[in-house]
Amino acid sequence: xxxxxxxxxxxxxxxxxxxxxxxxxxxxxxxxxxxxxxxxxxxxxxxxxxxxxxxxxxxxxxxxxxxxxxxxxxxxxxxxxxxxxxxxxxxxxxxxxxxxxxxxxxxxxx
Amino acid sequence: xxxxxxxxxxxxxxxxxxxxxxxxxxxxxxxxxxxxxxxxxxxxxxxxxxxxxxxxxxxxxxxxxxxxxxxxxxxxxxxxxxxxxxxxxxxxxxxxxxxxxxxxxxxxxxxxxx
Numbered sequence: 347x348x349x350x351x352x353x354x355x356x357x358x359x360x361x362x363x364x365x366x367x368x369x370x371x372x373x374x375x376x377x378x379x380x381x382x383x384x385x386x387x388x389x390x391x392x393x394x395x396x397x398x399x400x401x402x403x404x405x406x407x408x409x410x411x412x413x414x415x416x417x418x419x420x421x422x423x424x425x426x427x428x429x430x431x432x433x434x435x436x437x438x439x440x441x442x443x444x445x446x447x448x449x450x451x452x453x454x455x456x
Numbered sequence: 457x458x459x460x461x462x463x464x465x466x467x468x469x470x471x472x473x474x475x476x477x478x479x480x481x482x483x484x485x486x487x488x489x490x491x492x493x494x495x496x497x498x499x500x501x502x503x504x505x506x507x508x509x510x511x512x513x514x515x516x517x518x519x520x521x522x523x524x525x526x527x528x529x530x531x532x533x534x535x536x537x538x539x540x541x542x543x544x545x546x547x548x549x550x551x552x553x554x555x556x557x558x559x560x561x562x563x564x565x566x567x568x569x570x
Binding site: 376377379381387388389390391394396434436438443444446447448449 | 460489497498499501504547549556557558559560561562563564
């Protein structure tokens with residue numbers, strides 16, 4: 347299997363930017379994903395990036411990919427209390443294998 | 457349907473009983489996955505179906521676990537002789553070849569084995 351690693355916790359103040367980091371090991375990954383999980387819910391797809399891209403922006407979300415270092419990050423601008431959740435990064439190795447990190451719990455303080 | 461649906465949303469059972477969990481994927485999605493998420497943990501891959509191909513069962517933790525997918529659509533995950541360590545949230549996801557080939561998840565079934 348492949349290793350996808352994330353830090354466990356991140357705490358920010360409302361209005362600040364949040365940056366959630368992820369590292370992965372599979373250099374053949376084609377797509378990388380960010381999911382959000384709120385308490386008691388399934389995983390919600392936030393965004394994804396193709397492996398030949400460096401950056402993708404979608405409203406308050408910015409994904410940066412450093413393929414050389416196998417590092418993926420998710421930046422949330424103007425973080426709100428509603429952004430409090432667990433964020434998972436995932437990589438797609440081939441069509442049948444996705445590998446997920448253990449999740450980063452984001453706590454947004456008012 | 458509009459999204460992946462799962463039933464039941466919650467299931468409480470006694471140790472030793474069998475349970476069936478159902479997943480209805482997004483219409484037209486050819487791939488279907490089952491994962492298990494224990495409290496506060498990440499996702500543990502269980503099984504994957506792709507079209508009419510033989511399923512990838514490499515993640516099933518024991519022979520008490522089985523799954524089938526009928527007609528390339530609805531899937532049922534069966535756990536026989538449930539144990540307390542089977543208590544978890546069971547998540548189903550489906551995907552297609554479009555849209556970044558992302559997985560779309562259902563809300564999960566919360567299983568509690570007493």
